[in-house]
Amino acid sequence: MTYEEWMDEIKLEDLPLCYREMVELIGFSNTLKLADKYQGTGFYFHKLDSAIQESRNKRIKVEFNGSNQKELARKYRLSEVWIRQILADQGYDENQLTLFDNAQGL
Secondary structure, eight states: OHHHHHHHTTGGGGOOOHHHHHHHOHHHHHHHHHHHHHHHHHOOOTTHHHEEEHHHHHHHHOOOOOHHHHHHHHHHTHHHHHHHHHHTTTOOOOTTTHHHHHHTTT
């Protein structure tokens, strides 16, 4: 049997304590849906750090203008070395001259 068949009869006080905080966060019905789907399993919520880091790195790459590593480091509270590492993942090499850098030396 699924929770839908019992929905009208299940009350908050019928739920185990571990579900009550979840009810406050996502609501009674959503809690029951999750419980029904994952009951009896050791479902683990990974930290959001990797998703946040991926979004942050995308922003850094978009905002990079060729010479603003220091400003990006301050803005995102990272070291300049870490900013360079993020940018290196997209092929940026601070030691490589661009077409415009080369033209200035002519």
